[in-house]
Amino acid sequence: MVASVWVPLLAGMLLVLGLMMAAVGVGAFLLWRLTRRKWRAFRSHGAVVGAVALWEATATGRARRGPYPATDMPQWAPRRVRKEMWRAVDRADAAVRAAGDLGAPTAELPSLCRRLHAAAVDLDRVLRVDPAGAVPVEVCTQAIDLIGAASDVQQAAVASASDASGQRVSGLTRDAVHEIQLLDAGLASARAALPHPPR
Secondary structure, eight states: OHHHHHHHHHHHHHHHHHHHHHHHHHHHHHHHHHHHHHHHHHHTSHHHHHHHHHHHHTOOSSOOOSSOOTTTGGGSOHHHHHHHHHHHHHHHHHHHHHHHHTTOOOTTHHHHHHHHHHHHHHHHHHHHHSTTSOOOHHHHHHHHHHHHHHHHHHHHHHHHHHHHHHHHHHHHHHHHHHHHHHHHHHHHHHHHHSOOOOO
């Protein structure tokens, strides 16, 4: 009789515990997706891409990134070559997306990004064949070429985005100057229409 009371109670507790665990899992997954989306939006924002490009352009005394001499890369582990290759492809893709979001002309840059990604996938497969071995010179040359192409795409997208945002900023500046002039003229007219107090 006592067992018949505990069985439904235990089953109910297990059901509630299972539902709570499922809710926590779904909530964690949704939070992770939201955080990842916000991080990607932040990384691909035009200001961030421009700041990163400016930081890399003025990188004196710091370790230089991308394109690398062919003599350095064969000494790297395949994992490092893959990491640098994917970093360059991701930066190019982020720059093209930022330029597109700003309404800047991107011509065939999105198509080039897709081709860069496809080439990186193929080269990544080659580099995964022997993750502990030395990277062959031919593969290093291909990786250097791919990183250089990605860098060129990134620079073109940043230049296009910069031009588009420059046009917006110049239009905003021109409108602000015009509005300030109109406000000054209105204030001067109002002052002239007001009666002056006697001295």
